[in-house]
Amino acid sequence: MHAAYKYILIVLPFLLSGCIKPLDFEAEEPAKMLVVSGMITDEPGPYTVNLTTTFKYGSYFSDIEPSVRNAEVTISDENGKTVTLKETHPGVYETDSAAIRGRVGGKYTLRVKLRDGKQYVSETEELRAAQPIDRVYARLKPVVIVNEKNDQVTVNYVSILVDTKDPGNERNFYRWIFNNTYEVTTQPENFMGVDHNGKPVPAPKDCCHQCWVSEKSSVVNVREDLQFNGNALVGQEVSKIPFKPRYFQNKHFVEVRQFAISEGAYRFWKTLDDQIAGTGSVQEPAPANAVSNIKNEANPQEQVLGYFSAAGVSKKSFFIQPFDFGIYAGTFVFPDDCRIISGATTKRPSFW
Incomplete structure:
Protein backbone atom coordinates (compact mmCIF):
# COMPACT_ATOMS: atom_id res chain seq x y z
CA MET A 1 0.00 0.00 0.00
CA LEU A 16 -33.50 -2.79 4.65
CA SER A 17 -35.08 0.15 2.90
CA GLY A 18 -38.37 1.63 1.83
CA CYS A 19 -40.37 0.28 4.79
CA ILE A 20 -43.96 1.53 4.78
CA LYS A 21 -44.42 0.86 8.47
CA PRO A 22 -41.80 0.41 11.20
CA LEU A 23 -41.35 -3.16 12.40
CA ASP A 24 -41.77 -3.70 16.10
CA PHE A 25 -38.89 -5.92 17.15
CA ALA A 129 15.19 -10.80 2.51
CA ALA A 130 13.37 -11.17 -0.79
CA GLN A 131 14.71 -13.39 -3.53
CA PRO A 132 15.44 -11.50 -6.77
CA ILE A 133 12.94 -11.81 -9.58
CA ASP A 134 14.81 -13.50 -12.44
CA ARG A 135 12.30 -12.58 -15.11
CA VAL A 136 8.89 -10.99 -15.57
CA TYR A 137 7.12 -11.39 -18.90
CA ALA A 138 3.75 -11.72 -20.64
CA ARG A 139 1.97 -14.43 -22.63
CA LEU A 140 -1.34 -14.34 -24.50
CA LYS A 141 -3.73 -16.70 -22.73
CA PRO A 142 -7.07 -17.86 -24.19
CA VAL A 143 -9.71 -18.38 -21.49
CA VAL A 144 -13.13 -20.01 -21.91
CA ILE A 145 -15.89 -18.03 -20.21
CA VAL A 146 -19.70 -18.06 -20.18
CA ASN A 147 -21.13 -14.87 -21.70
CA GLU A 148 -24.37 -13.04 -20.92
CA LYS A 149 -26.22 -15.37 -23.32
CA ASN A 150 -24.98 -18.36 -21.32
CA ASP A 151 -22.78 -19.45 -24.22
CA GLN A 152 -19.21 -20.63 -23.80
CA VAL A 153 -16.82 -18.34 -25.65
CA THR A 154 -13.04 -18.00 -25.76
CA VAL A 155 -11.55 -14.62 -24.87
CA ASN A 156 -7.91 -13.59 -24.77
CA TYR A 157 -6.11 -12.35 -21.67
CA VAL A 158 -2.53 -11.24 -21.22
CA SER A 159 -1.01 -13.33 -18.45
CA ILE A 160 1.76 -11.65 -16.40
CA LEU A 161 4.31 -14.26 -15.32
CA VAL A 162 7.31 -14.37 -12.97
CA ASP A 163 10.35 -16.63 -12.75
CA THR A 164 12.38 -16.74 -9.53
CA LYS A 165 14.76 -19.08 -7.69
CA ASP A 166 13.90 -20.38 -4.23
CA PRO A 167 16.93 -20.51 -1.88
CA GLY A 168 16.07 -23.93 -0.44
CA ASN A 169 17.71 -23.52 2.97
CA GLU A 170 14.47 -22.64 4.78
CA ARG A 171 10.74 -22.41 4.31
CA ASN A 172 9.87 -19.40 2.21
CA PHE A 173 6.60 -17.60 1.67
CA TYR A 174 5.90 -15.34 -1.29
CA ARG A 175 3.41 -12.64 -2.14
CA TRP A 176 3.17 -10.77 -5.44
CA ILE A 177 1.61 -7.37 -6.15
CA PHE A 178 1.04 -6.13 -9.68
CA ASN A 179 0.81 -2.47 -10.79
CA ASN A 180 0.35 -1.28 -14.35
CA THR A 181 0.14 1.92 -16.39
CA TYR A 182 -1.12 2.18 -19.94
CA GLU A 183 -1.64 4.94 -22.48
CA VAL A 184 -5.13 5.58 -23.87
CA THR A 185 -6.10 7.58 -26.94
CA THR A 186 -9.70 8.83 -26.96
CA GLN A 187 -11.90 11.01 -29.19
CA PRO A 188 -13.24 14.00 -27.21
CA GLU A 189 -14.01 15.75 -30.49
CA ASN A 190 -16.75 13.16 -31.08
CA PHE A 191 -18.50 13.73 -27.76
CA MET A 192 -22.29 13.83 -27.95
CA GLY A 193 -24.47 15.95 -25.69
CA VAL A 194 -28.26 16.36 -25.60
CA ASP A 195 -30.42 19.28 -26.64
CA HIS A 196 -33.37 20.75 -24.71
CA ASN A 197 -35.57 17.97 -26.11
CA GLY A 198 -33.24 15.30 -24.86
CA LYS A 199 -32.00 14.40 -28.33
CA PRO A 200 -28.30 13.65 -28.89
CA VAL A 201 -26.34 16.43 -30.57
CA PRO A 202 -22.62 16.84 -31.31
CA ALA A 203 -20.85 18.64 -28.45
CA PRO A 204 -17.13 18.28 -29.16
CA LYS A 205 -14.69 18.80 -26.28
CA ASP A 206 -11.33 20.54 -26.65
CA CYS A 207 -9.51 18.21 -24.24
CA CYS A 208 -8.15 15.64 -23.81
CA HIS A 209 -7.31 12.74 -26.09
CA GLN A 210 -4.08 11.38 -24.56
CA CYS A 211 -3.90 10.05 -21.00
CA TRP A 212 -1.99 7.54 -18.90
CA VAL A 213 -4.04 5.30 -16.64
CA SER A 214 -2.49 3.71 -13.54
CA GLU A 215 -4.05 0.75 -11.77
CA LYS A 216 -3.17 -1.41 -8.78
CA SER A 217 -4.23 -5.01 -8.62
CA SER A 218 -6.33 -6.08 -5.64
CA VAL A 219 -5.77 -9.79 -6.37
CA VAL A 220 -4.51 -11.85 -3.44
CA ASN A 221 -1.53 -13.79 -4.79
CA VAL A 222 0.57 -15.85 -2.36
CA ARG A 223 2.49 -19.12 -2.41
CA GLU A 224 4.74 -21.22 -0.18
CA ASP A 225 7.75 -23.17 -1.45
CA LEU A 226 6.73 -26.72 -0.49
CA GLN A 227 6.45 -27.80 -4.13
CA PHE A 228 9.60 -26.07 -5.41
CA ASN A 229 11.90 -25.75 -2.37
CA GLY A 230 15.42 -24.99 -3.55
CA ASN A 231 14.38 -24.98 -7.21
CA ALA A 232 13.31 -22.51 -9.85
CA LEU A 233 9.74 -21.28 -9.84
CA VAL A 234 8.84 -20.75 -13.49
CA GLY A 235 5.73 -19.13 -14.92
CA GLN A 236 4.06 -18.03 -11.71
CA GLU A 237 1.02 -16.04 -12.85
CA VAL A 238 0.64 -12.85 -10.85
CA SER A 239 -2.15 -11.23 -12.86
CA LYS A 240 -4.03 -11.30 -16.13
CA ILE A 241 -5.34 -8.39 -18.17
CA PRO A 242 -8.14 -8.56 -20.77
CA PHE A 243 -6.64 -8.27 -24.25
CA LYS A 244 -8.80 -5.31 -25.22
CA PRO A 245 -8.08 -2.03 -27.05
CA ARG A 246 -8.35 0.02 -23.86
CA TYR A 247 -5.31 -1.75 -22.41
CA PHE A 248 -3.25 -2.60 -25.49
CA GLN A 249 -3.96 -0.06 -28.24
CA ASN A 250 -0.72 1.60 -27.09
CA LYS A 251 2.20 0.32 -25.04
CA HIS A 252 1.54 -0.94 -21.53
CA PHE A 253 3.89 -0.72 -18.52
CA VAL A 254 3.95 -3.54 -15.96
CA GLU A 255 5.67 -3.65 -12.54
CA VAL A 256 5.70 -6.73 -10.33
CA ARG A 257 6.82 -6.62 -6.69
CA GLN A 258 7.77 -9.88 -4.98
CA PHE A 259 7.54 -9.93 -1.17
CA ALA A 260 9.22 -12.28 1.29
CA ILE A 261 6.46 -12.57 3.88
CA SER A 314 12.31 -7.29 -5.09
CA LYS A 315 10.77 -5.88 -8.25
CA LYS A 316 11.02 -5.88 -12.01
CA SER A 317 9.19 -3.98 -14.72
CA PHE A 318 8.81 -4.07 -18.48
CA PHE A 319 6.75 -2.70 -21.38
CA ILE A 320 4.27 -4.67 -23.46
CA GLN A 321 4.08 -3.34 -27.02
CA PRO A 322 0.83 -3.41 -29.04
CA PHE A 323 2.02 -6.09 -31.49
CA ASP A 324 4.01 -8.30 -29.07
CA PHE A 325 1.51 -11.15 -29.48
CA GLY A 326 1.25 -11.06 -33.26
CA ILE A 327 -2.29 -9.66 -33.26
CA TYR A 328 -3.64 -6.17 -32.72
CA ALA A 329 -6.12 -5.45 -29.95
CA GLY A 330 -7.82 -2.75 -32.03
CA THR A 331 -8.75 0.90 -31.56
CA PHE A 332 -10.11 2.12 -28.24
CA VAL A 333 -13.38 3.89 -29.00
CA PHE A 334 -14.14 6.40 -26.26
CA PRO A 335 -15.69 9.65 -27.54
CA ASP A 336 -14.97 11.72 -24.44
CA ASP A 337 -12.28 13.45 -22.41
CA CYS A 338 -9.81 10.75 -21.35
CA ARG A 339 -9.41 12.38 -17.93
CA ILE A 340 -12.79 11.02 -16.80
CA ILE A 341 -11.37 7.48 -16.83
CA SER A 342 -10.61 6.38 -13.28
CA GLY A 343 -6.88 6.67 -12.53
CA ALA A 344 -6.17 8.78 -15.64
CA THR A 345 -3.83 11.76 -15.93
CA THR A 346 -2.53 13.82 -18.83
CA LYS A 347 0.92 13.94 -17.20
CA ARG A 348 3.35 11.60 -18.90
CA PRO A 349 4.94 9.24 -16.32
CA SER A 350 8.65 9.75 -15.70
CA PHE A 351 9.38 6.15 -16.75
CA TRP A 352 7.55 6.48 -20.09
Missing part, protein backbone atom coordinates in the same frame (compact mmCIF):
# COMPACT_ATOMS: atom_id res chain seq x y z
CA HIS A 2 1.43 2.90 -1.11
CA ALA A 3 0.94 0.23 0.35
CA ALA A 4 -2.66 0.18 1.02
CA TYR A 5 -4.28 -3.17 0.97
CA LYS A 6 -8.12 -3.71 0.89
CA TYR A 7 -9.55 -6.46 3.04
CA ILE A 8 -12.32 -8.54 1.55
CA LEU A 9 -15.46 -8.04 3.60
CA ILE A 10 -18.68 -9.84 2.75
CA VAL A 11 -21.73 -7.63 2.28
CA LEU A 12 -25.09 -8.34 3.82
CA PRO A 13 -27.36 -10.41 1.54
CA PHE A 14 -30.18 -7.98 1.93
CA LEU A 15 -30.89 -4.27 2.38
CA GLU A 26 -35.67 -5.69 19.08
CA ALA A 27 -32.50 -6.33 17.11
CA GLU A 28 -29.17 -7.17 18.64
CA GLU A 29 -26.67 -4.34 18.29
CA PRO A 30 -24.09 -5.48 15.73
CA ALA A 31 -20.54 -5.93 16.94
CA LYS A 32 -18.17 -3.26 15.66
CA MET A 33 -14.65 -4.43 14.84
CA LEU A 34 -11.39 -2.71 14.03
CA VAL A 35 -9.84 -3.39 10.61
CA VAL A 36 -6.08 -2.79 10.32
CA SER A 37 -3.86 -3.06 7.25
CA GLY A 38 -0.23 -2.07 7.06
CA MET A 39 3.25 -3.14 6.07
CA ILE A 40 6.87 -2.07 6.45
CA THR A 41 9.41 -3.11 3.81
CA ASP A 42 13.07 -2.59 2.98
CA GLU A 43 12.06 -0.14 0.26
CA PRO A 44 12.19 3.58 1.08
CA GLY A 45 9.14 4.89 2.94
CA PRO A 46 6.72 6.30 3.67
CA TYR A 47 4.87 3.29 5.06
CA THR A 48 1.12 3.37 5.49
CA VAL A 49 -1.35 1.92 7.99
CA ASN A 50 -5.08 2.03 7.26
CA LEU A 51 -7.65 1.93 10.08
CA THR A 52 -11.35 1.33 9.46
CA THR A 53 -14.19 -0.45 11.21
CA THR A 54 -16.78 -2.99 10.15
CA PHE A 55 -19.95 -4.35 11.70
CA LYS A 56 -20.50 -8.04 12.33
CA TYR A 57 -23.97 -9.52 11.90
CA GLY A 58 -23.87 -13.12 13.08
CA SER A 59 -21.43 -14.87 10.76
CA TYR A 60 -21.27 -12.06 8.23
CA PHE A 61 -19.61 -8.66 7.90
CA SER A 62 -21.09 -5.52 6.44
CA ASP A 63 -19.23 -3.15 4.17
CA ILE A 64 -16.40 -1.14 5.67
CA GLU A 65 -17.71 1.66 7.82
CA PRO A 66 -16.13 5.10 8.24
CA SER A 67 -12.41 5.44 8.80
CA VAL A 68 -10.94 5.51 12.29
CA ARG A 69 -9.86 9.08 12.95
CA ASN A 70 -7.41 10.64 15.42
CA ALA A 71 -5.73 7.42 16.54
CA GLU A 72 -2.18 7.22 17.87
CA VAL A 73 -0.24 4.87 15.58
CA THR A 74 3.40 3.87 16.04
CA ILE A 75 5.87 1.40 14.56
CA SER A 76 8.81 0.27 16.69
CA ASP A 77 11.79 -2.02 16.15
CA GLU A 78 13.73 -4.41 18.39
CA ASN A 79 16.23 -1.69 19.27
CA GLY A 80 13.60 0.51 20.87
CA LYS A 81 13.28 2.97 18.00
CA THR A 82 9.71 4.19 17.70
CA VAL A 83 8.18 6.40 15.03
CA THR A 84 4.75 8.00 15.13
CA LEU A 85 2.61 7.98 12.01
CA LYS A 86 0.72 11.07 10.89
CA GLU A 87 -2.89 10.93 9.74
CA THR A 88 -2.65 12.20 6.15
CA HIS A 89 -6.22 11.32 5.13
CA PRO A 90 -9.17 10.04 7.19
CA GLY A 91 -8.04 6.71 8.63
CA VAL A 92 -4.76 6.73 6.65
CA TYR A 93 -1.59 7.02 8.75
CA GLU A 94 1.88 7.46 7.24
CA THR A 95 5.46 7.57 8.45
CA ASP A 96 7.71 10.42 7.50
CA SER A 97 9.70 9.19 4.48
CA ALA A 98 13.01 9.61 6.34
CA ALA A 99 11.90 8.52 9.81
CA ILE A 100 12.41 4.79 9.43
CA ARG A 101 13.34 2.22 6.80
CA GLY A 102 12.85 -1.49 7.17
CA ARG A 103 15.96 -3.64 7.15
CA VAL A 104 16.51 -7.34 6.68
CA GLY A 105 16.56 -9.03 10.09
CA GLY A 106 14.74 -6.13 11.75
CA LYS A 107 11.79 -6.95 14.01
CA TYR A 108 8.81 -4.59 13.89
CA THR A 109 5.71 -4.04 15.99
CA LEU A 110 2.65 -1.90 15.32
CA ARG A 111 0.72 -0.19 18.12
CA VAL A 112 -2.61 1.60 17.82
CA LYS A 113 -4.39 3.64 20.48
CA LEU A 114 -7.93 4.76 19.70
CA ARG A 115 -9.68 7.86 20.98
CA ASP A 116 -11.70 5.76 23.43
CA GLY A 117 -8.46 4.55 25.05
CA LYS A 118 -8.45 1.03 23.60
CA GLN A 119 -4.92 -0.10 22.71
CA TYR A 120 -3.97 -2.67 20.12
CA VAL A 121 -0.61 -4.28 19.39
CA SER A 122 0.60 -6.56 16.62
CA GLU A 123 2.78 -9.60 17.01
CA THR A 124 6.39 -8.81 16.14
CA GLU A 125 7.21 -9.40 12.46
CA GLU A 126 10.75 -10.09 11.26
CA LEU A 127 11.67 -8.62 7.89
CA ARG A 128 13.06 -11.32 5.62
CA SER A 262 6.22 -14.42 7.19
CA GLU A 263 4.36 -17.69 7.63
CA GLY A 264 1.68 -15.85 9.61
CA ALA A 265 1.14 -13.33 6.82
CA TYR A 266 1.02 -16.17 4.29
CA ARG A 267 -1.67 -18.00 6.28
CA PHE A 268 -3.70 -14.81 6.56
CA TRP A 269 -3.62 -14.02 2.83
CA LYS A 270 -4.04 -17.67 1.80
CA THR A 271 -7.22 -17.91 3.85
CA LEU A 272 -8.63 -14.87 2.08
CA ASP A 273 -7.48 -16.21 -1.29
CA ASP A 274 -9.19 -19.56 -0.67
CA GLN A 275 -12.40 -17.82 0.28
CA ILE A 276 -12.40 -15.58 -2.79
CA ALA A 277 -11.84 -18.68 -4.96
CA GLY A 278 -15.06 -20.19 -3.54
CA THR A 279 -18.52 -19.63 -4.86
CA GLY A 280 -18.29 -15.86 -4.56
CA SER A 281 -21.77 -15.82 -3.05
CA VAL A 282 -22.74 -13.28 -0.41
CA GLN A 283 -23.75 -16.34 1.60
CA GLU A 284 -20.09 -17.25 2.05
CA PRO A 285 -18.97 -17.04 5.67
CA ALA A 286 -17.04 -13.93 6.60
CA PRO A 287 -13.22 -14.20 6.77
CA ALA A 288 -13.27 -14.70 10.53
CA ASN A 289 -10.76 -17.55 10.26
CA ALA A 290 -8.19 -15.32 8.56
CA VAL A 291 -6.21 -15.00 11.77
CA SER A 292 -5.07 -11.46 12.48
CA ASN A 293 -1.77 -10.81 14.26
CA ILE A 294 -3.27 -7.76 16.02
CA LYS A 295 -4.80 -7.96 19.51
CA ASN A 296 -6.51 -5.69 21.99
CA GLU A 297 -3.96 -5.53 24.82
CA ALA A 298 -6.61 -5.48 27.54
CA ASN A 299 -8.98 -7.93 25.85
CA PRO A 300 -7.16 -10.46 23.63
CA GLN A 301 -10.49 -12.19 22.89
CA GLU A 302 -11.75 -9.19 20.93
CA GLN A 303 -11.81 -10.00 17.23
CA VAL A 304 -9.69 -7.74 15.04
CA LEU A 305 -9.46 -7.99 11.25
CA GLY A 306 -6.38 -7.41 9.16
CA TYR A 307 -2.65 -7.92 9.41
CA PHE A 308 0.52 -5.89 9.97
CA SER A 309 3.51 -7.36 8.19
CA ALA A 310 7.19 -6.78 7.48
CA ALA A 311 8.62 -7.95 4.17
CA GLY A 312 11.62 -7.67 1.92
CA VAL A 313 10.85 -6.67 -1.65
